[in-house]
Amino acid sequence: MRIAKNDIVEVIAGNDRGKRGKVLKVFPETNLLLVEGVNFIHRHTRPRKQGAQGGIIEKEAPMNASNVMLVCTKCNRGVRVRTKVLTDKSKSRVCTKCGEMIERK
Ligand SMILES: [Zn+2]
Numbered sequence: 174m175r176i177a178k179n180d181i182v183e184v185i186a187g188n189d190r191g192k193r194g195k196v197l198k199v200f201p202e203t204n205l206l207l208v209e210g211v212n213f214i215h216r217h218t219r220p221r222k223q224g225a226q227g228g229i230i231e232k233e234a235p236m237n238a239s240n241v242m243l244v245c246t247k248c249n250r251g252v253r254v255r256t257k258v259l260t261d262k263s264k265s266r267v268c269t270k271c272g273e274m275i276e277r278k
Contacts, residue, residue, distance in 0.1 A: 179278040182241040183251030205235035212236045247273040
């Protein structure tokens with residue numbers, strides 16, 4: 174997966190199309206991402222303890238990594254990236270539009 178934790182991504186499909194958020198968690202085995210502020214689900218809860226509040230909790234749900242694109246800060250939009258191998262053999266992600274390196278944070 175080319176997307177890592179703390180990346181800023183833009184949603185390109187589904188109800189949250191166009192939204193941006195920070196990647197909170199990646200699930201490489203299932204190709205899923207948890208993105209801040211995106212793909213909310215409503216969870217109905219019952220008050221378990223006396224005095225506790227029941228109701229509807231909004232919570233982010235993991236979404237498929239293929240529904241988001243990395244945001245290039247230079248282009249200010251979701252872009253495709255390619256992997257570039259640097260002289261020190263480390264790999265870097267590069268925006269295919271402008272060539273800007275997108276650092277992992
Ligand atoms: Zn770019």
